Amino acid sequence: MKNRNVAIIGSGMSKFSSHREEVNQPEMIHEAVAAALADAQLGLDDVDCVLHGNMELFEMVHQPDMWHVIADGGWGKSGFRLTTGGTTGATLACAADNLVASGLHDVVLAIGFEKLQEGHTTGGITNMADPLWGRSLQTGALTGTGAQKVIDEFGVERARLAAMKYRTIMDEHAMRNRNAHRRLRLERQYIKETAENSPPLAGELRMIHMCSQSDGACAAIFASEDKVRQFGANPAWIVDHETVHREETMIFGSQVSTQRIAAERLFGRHAIGNPREAVDVFEMYDPSAWWGLDWLRDFLLLEGDEHLKMVENGEIALDGTFPVNPSGGVIASNPIGATALVRVVEAAMQIRGTAGEHQVSKPVRRALASGFGGTLWTVLMLLSKEKPACGGVAHE
Amino acid sequence: MSKEKQDAELIVSRQVISVPQRFSTGPVMGRFLQELRDNKRIMASKCPQCARHHVPPREVCAICHVEATGWDELKQEGTVRDFDVVYYASPDPLTGETRRAPYVICWVDLDGTQGDAPFWHLLDVDDLSKVQRGVRVRVVFADERHGTTEDILHFAIIEDSASENQ
């Protein structure tokens, strides 16, 4: 039973781009922190705890929260640093939720960041492999096995088109998100040609399908119910979260995906049998169009080709019945240590009605956000507009 | 501030950072690497409860949460379960070398393996069309071995099975 309620009351992001050479790491983080405080209409004095996370081996800074205290407002405050690879940002959101729910803290500022341009991205990811075995085999996050899985099940023509349709819709969303890193202006009529002309990376995974490598920081302010009231804030309530890791192999084989396990557990706790109806918008951590397409089925507890149809029929578009990644998702912007937090923040923005040009058309009562990383790990978080009954039981 | 002044002031600091490491292998991984190096044997750990293999070996069975105390030698032929044709080669983070692309990595169920324990390595192939799931492959060892991933050069397709699949 959750001890007390927690809400996101403000958020901010730095500009995401491939080369933020005009700022150093603390300066970049400060952009997000200042924006979050402005959004929440708070000052640093209102914050009592600062959370920080990223993936150290990208920038090769040890314990970067030490240096970054000059920019994140942590001086004199409580704080923690959590790191779980690609899921870091979502883990930070879970941690903020836990810390405020615990009663130990009232207002927690969570910050995820990455400055990929300062290091070597694929090298950094390859270093997640065991140094004793596999480090010379791993190819960063590039694998065609995800695409092949979809192709095996649905045939190469249909699969390729669906993946590109997904990709194109993601770009359409990014075109309405001024903060997004890559905004390509892809057109639906050229889906087939765009895919065919895009250089293959591994198997049927092509450059066009793959996520960005971005510099960026994201900050979010989590507050207790009392503080929400005291501040007169506009809250997005954290209902619940679930973290599912896997052993150290990069292939599911015959095992169930962590996406499905996370969804089964999280929705199961809240008696949600049909997530597609119960949830209004989903910010999914989609490292590639193929995985984004494939995981829809597991996250929404669907069967057969229902997920493909959702994409083919455009239901996942901004004005669709089940918008996915109105922000443009990870394919558009991927500052890795921040990326999973951005998913939570974008979901919160949809609930709070602050997403501006990429606000979805339909009213948003419940939003879902996912993080991905490690050896196919998942972090899943459910947010709501209405305050959960204490204990986080969802309203019907 | 004028644009010229701004551009002139953007200093970038280039550094190469290296911290030499000495990784322990421990008795489990150490035995695996030793057997590769000294005897050209591929050893797997085995869970005493579910009999699942792990290759390379693990200290603990992830499913049963007990020490994987069993050891079995795996056969050196197997079936390709899945593979990746990699077109974009990134530099090895340790050596800085880049493999010639395209190259193939594969996950192989070595004969005799129990449970989900595909073995991961390169696949040497001259004709990409021969690479399919289900194809039979065998391990090719390097002549000089040091107890590393490179003690195994790659998998090679067992030629008669490749022609059967075509």
Added chain:
Amino acid sequence: MANRVAICAVAQTPFSANKWDVRAQGLVWEVVREVREQTGLGFGKDAIQAAVTVSDDVFDARTISDGAITDVVGAHYGAEEKVAADGAQGVYYAAATVLSGHHDVVLLVGHCKESQSASRNMVTHLAFDPFYTRPVGLDYLCAAALQAQAYMARSDVTEDQLADVVVRARRNAAKNPVAQETRAVTREEVLASPMVADPIREAFMYPVSDGAVAMILASERRAQEITDKPVWITGLGNCYDSFFLGERDLAGNFTLERAAQRAYAMAGISMPGKTFDVVEIADQYAHQLPQYAEGLGLCDTNGGGPWLAADGPDKQNVNLSGGMLAGNPLMLGGLVRVAEAVIQLRGEAGEQQVSNARRAVAHGATGPAGQLQTVVVLEN
């Protein structure tokens, strides 16, 4: 606080300078197996529900290094979150996950092998900004040396007194079954050890160390089912100082005073100098023992010298475990302090047992010269 959280079991590997014969997975398994045996707990909804791990990608030289131990900590299709700071931060965070109501039983495990890198100073050097403090040559050792210079100048603590701190640490360590540096030394030997970073001599430094620690934390209801000797976490506090050493009062205790205040307020403690039966301070360097004793309120501000002279450490049962000077890796110092305090409060400290030990304070430090410090109050 609506909920309460207790530590139900602890396990430590023996600490040693070079555990070349075991890798992280093996180290972690040793302590996970032990706490599971102590409590009879497996993994799952009605057993250990999640893991909080403590380690660091740069020390481990591996991206997402917690990925190596997923199976060992029961997180395959389970939950694990990694705290990348001193292990006392892991205790705080793990306690929060239980107090939040999200989990009832959590496994906390930290591991670090300082021997793996050519030098731990090469690792901590990377905590400094690439433009100025790093090229100037700072690492945590140099930062501690600057702190020691400042503190000794203000406090009049002498080198002789610091040598006695080390002599005492060894004497206590010799009675601790997991301690690393147990060989007795004399004051003369300590003072003859080479100067590494003035005024820090080799013998004043925490030795290079490898090891792992595991604990099981549980909510009140579950703790009482799991053990008949729960140790309650009644106070938690931490605080960051600024980064640039020149901006900090290195001789003072800005960060520790605030961390302690927060922990003591939560635990209802107003006289720390008279309250604790057991004290465990993460003394990475000998001068930090009196300095942090001041910060914890065990003696007056600037009173570290007189405190040492009046046998304060013995009178207040400080670092009966041998402290960090006996040998713990950087990432685990505070976690070991909590573990040793728990062992005392469970009455399992053998030769070193303080009779009727009811309340303890444990401390950890992260970053250059204790930029981030953590205080944990424990009671049985």
